[in-house]
Amino acid sequence: MDISEIAKASGLPASTLRYYEEKGLIQSYGRSGLRRLFHADVLQRLALISLARSAGFSLEEILEMFTPQGPEINRKLLLIKADELDRKIRELTSMRDNLRHAAVCSAPSHFECPKFLRLLKVAGKNRFRPLNKLSKNKPTGKAQKT
Amino acid sequence: MDISEIAKASGLPASTLRYYEEKGLIQSYGRSGLRRLFHADVLQRLALISLARSAGFSLEEILEMFTPQGPEINRKLLLIKADELDRKIRELTSMRDNLRHAAVCSAPSHFECPKFLRLLKVAGKNRFRPLNKLSKNKPTGKAQKT
């Protein structure tokens, strides 16, 4: 398969695929002339990468998880990541509850609502690092702009 | 309170506070000479900002949520964000389960494990945007480097 087929099938632009290859996240098995040739199974790998990216992992972290530098280290890493996700899930859940409450709360300012302040305080206890933005408005599956 | 007090109390560097003020996320009530003067309640606001950041909101989104451009629009926005969080929580939960499974799975490659592939397939159904990185190694609460 050539790069545009992978692009179409994965929904990722060719530029991203080249970038991923450069970073070692995917491999092409050879060239036809200059053109990269891919096995179909990179699609699975790309799905996995997308999943991990969406779960908040950086490309570097994903690469770490892919490369088995001793299988035990790897398993450990996976569990550590899972625990991180647990923390993050709790944070998001609290934030979500906060938002739902704020939307119906009648206090003139949220800072005057005891419920809100209590949640704030609880949340403040763990000084966590930001994840980053949620979806905004970018279309979900543009393949390329040909 | 001057900027270093806020920095100390919030755990954020002064540069970040200036940046936030510039972006309209916090306000100083005046100056003493050149120096900004803050009311103590910016600390609450900063806690809220931290919470929201950690939940994956961009500064722009947080600003939107702060500025009441008609209270109804605002409530709606909050609910929309809450729904987004619900989606994200489901994704993270699935990823976490994936990781925990992968850590104990005995299949030679995860791509040969039916359980894993099924999860992948399910996850692939929603083409989501990335959040971003989880915590990595940066220390949690450096105030400044004075």
Next chain:
DNA sequence: ATACAAGTTCAAGTTGACTTTAAGTCAAGT
């Protein structure tokens, strides 16, 4: 044979959220 579409490289640009740096201001202490 030649044009063209679709690939290629390498470098530079973009975005968001900050941080760093250089140069300046100013109140307080000696």
Next chain:
DNA sequence: ACTTGACTTAAAGTCAACTTGAACTTGTAT
């Protein structure tokens, strides 16, 4: 008067994850 230390500004730098641009190569269609 002068040094110090904490602040100030504006501009530039950083980082990840891409994207874009300019110039180049190739297999296929006319």
